[in-house]
Amino acid sequence: MSFLQKSRRTAAGVAAGTLFLSLTTMPAQAAESGHVARFLQQAMDRARFQEVLDLAPPGSSQARVLASSAEEKEATPPEDYARLFASADPQPITQQPQLDxxxxxxxxxxxxxxxxxxxMSPQHPRGVVVPVDGNFHTSAVRWRQWDDNGWYANQGKGTIDIVPGREQAPIDFMSPYPASVLKLMVAFGVLRLVDKGTVALADTYDYRPTETSSLCQGDTSNTVANYLEASLTSSNNPATCALVKLLHDKGAVDELNQTFQSLGLETLQFKNTNPATGGRWSNPVTMSSLDTAxxxxxxNGLPGRAWTTPAGKPVTGAVLSASSRQVFKRHLGAQGxxxxxxxxxxCGSAYPAAGIPHAVADRWIGADGTVTVAGNKFGRDxxxxxxxxxxxxxHKTGWVGNSGADAGIVRSLxxxxxxxxxxxxxxxxxxxYVDANRPPAEPGLIPVTYTEKLARLGRAVDTYxxxxWSRR
Known part of the structure; x- marks a missing residue:
């Protein structure tokens, strides 16, 4: 019997019991959340994420190369990944993947x-529901920082706590590195500076790193607005480095982290980045899916109180001005x-499967109807x-070798x-990680970056x- 068969069999009763417990112990004002959680747990279990193949299994040359880039996790462009994995010998993933x-x-x-x-994790192969209170907050998870090597060596268990004082929490979970979804935190921090009048979007910022960085590259000069747009729409790393360095220059990084804590978003922590370059995006940068949502x-914006923090502070949409929210959403809507x-x-490919049914922004579409983003061609009308x-x-996506992420706002047309x-x-x-049925990459086109199981999950969520909505 394989580890997956064993883990799924032994965990089935525990997972079912935990699911029932977490749903029935929610406060009454959050009981409605049980329906969504139950659907989501079933959809994730049906996706069978444990069937993906690993292009860099432990001990392989590919794994050693990826491990060497842990300090600048996003410095590898798509074409370099394609070359790295060209000679790979895909193997079944060694344990249940980590999903939040x-x-x-x-x-x-x-x-x-x-x-x-x-x-979902090796400890929870069929998924475990996180109980939340009426303020969409949970203290039931001991969040752990991602550890690239520890995921293999320690069966997916982390060793560094993200939120202190959670040693007795019933769920212990190592949070995946958020990859370029971290740019949501950067944009939020920059727009807070704009709202305070510390900087203006029209200001020119001269980015002058005092150290070298493969992620951030060299000197640039551009407006804050242009850096922000490039960071969010094409996920430009050098532009984001400039914004991070700007935050450091203004002494705003610690304040940003304190702001997240004051909003009750305890897992949003933008730590250990390099003030000399704006780079060094690595595992101390943390986000959970609930706090990101x-x-x-x-x-997105809303009237009145959004929630109350554990400290009793009411949180409202006024944390960003209406104009800053408009800029933020416009760029997320233009995501490439x-x-x-x-x-x-x-569009129309046999692989990958269709995901959330939205339109591609016109700015990326050529005369032939195909999409090109930052020089990467997708090749479909x-x-x-x-x-x-x-x-x-x-929305905002993110990926590195062992991180795939997406976070966004969906609204019907x-x-x-x-x-x-x-x-x-x-x-x-x-x-x-790839699917066994992934076709070979077509010459001149960017390979499929993620398992299509994620797009299937996106479509399942949207269909649900x-x-x-019609039943509310």
Whole structure:
């Protein structure tokens, strides 16, 4: 019997019991969340994420190369990954992947009304529901920092706590590195500086790193607005380094982390980055799917109180100005990398499966209808899918070898089945992991970056939400 068969069999009763316990012990005001959580746990279990193949199994030359880049986790461009994995001998993944997924449902005004968060790991191979209170907060998880080597050596168990004082929490979970979804925290920090008048979007920032960085590159000069747009729409790393260095220059990084804590978003921690370059994005940068979803709810905007923190502080959408929220959402809506919970850039392909049914922004579409993002060609005419789009998806993706992430706001287009929700998926299933049925990469086109199981999950969530709205 394989480890997966054993783990699934032995964990089935425990997972079912934990699911029942977590749903029945929620406060009454959060009971509605049980429906979403139950669906999500079942959808993730049905996806069978444990069937992916590993292009860099332990002991391989590919694994050693990836381990050497842990300090600058996002410095490897897509073409370098393709070359690294060209000679790989894919092997079955050694244990159940690590996933942290949240669906946060919103009403027509953007107010959170219900949610579901499910964690999947070697300890919880069929997924475990995270209980939340009426403020969409949980103290039931001992969040641990991601450890690249420890995921193999320690059976997916972390050793560094993200939130102190959770030693007795019933769920112990090592949070996947968020990859470029961290740029949501950077943008939030920069726009807070704009709202305070510390900087203006029209200001020119001269980026002058005092150390070298393969991630951040060399000197640049541009407006804060242009750096922000490049960071969010094409996930430009050097532009983001400039914004991070700007935050350091203004003494705003510690304040940003304190702001997340004051908002009750305890797992959002932007730590250990390099003030000399704005780089060194590594494992001390942490996000959970639930706190990321709540951050996006504030970006989306809502009237009145969003939630109350554990310290008793009411949180409102006023944490960002209306103009900053508009800039933030506009850039997320113009996202170029539609290839994780969405697969819109590959419209009509037999592989990967179709994800969240949204339209690709016109700025990325060439005369032949195909998409090119930062020089990476996707090679499919997306106009037929754009014509049939059902929702807008304002989101940010991220990937490295062992991280695949997507976080965004979904809203139905006029005349389509109603839905309004936020979905966040943080996983260790980055470019290192592939499906057994993935076809060879086509010459000149970017390879499929994620397992198509993630796009299938995105479509399942959206189908569920389109039905939920009509029943409210």
């Amino acid at each position: 997924v949240t669906v946060l449902e919103l009403d027509r005004l953007g107010r959170p009304v219900s949610s579901g968060t499910v964690l 709540k951050l996006l709810a504030l970006v 990398w539609n290839d994780m919970l969405s697969s819109a850039n590959r 997306v106009r037929p899918c754009n014509a049939k789009a059902e929702v807008t998806y304002s 006029p005349g389509k089945d109603g839905r309004h929700y936020i979905v966040v998926a943080l996983t260790n299933l980055g470019t290192q 939400e389109s039905g939920r």
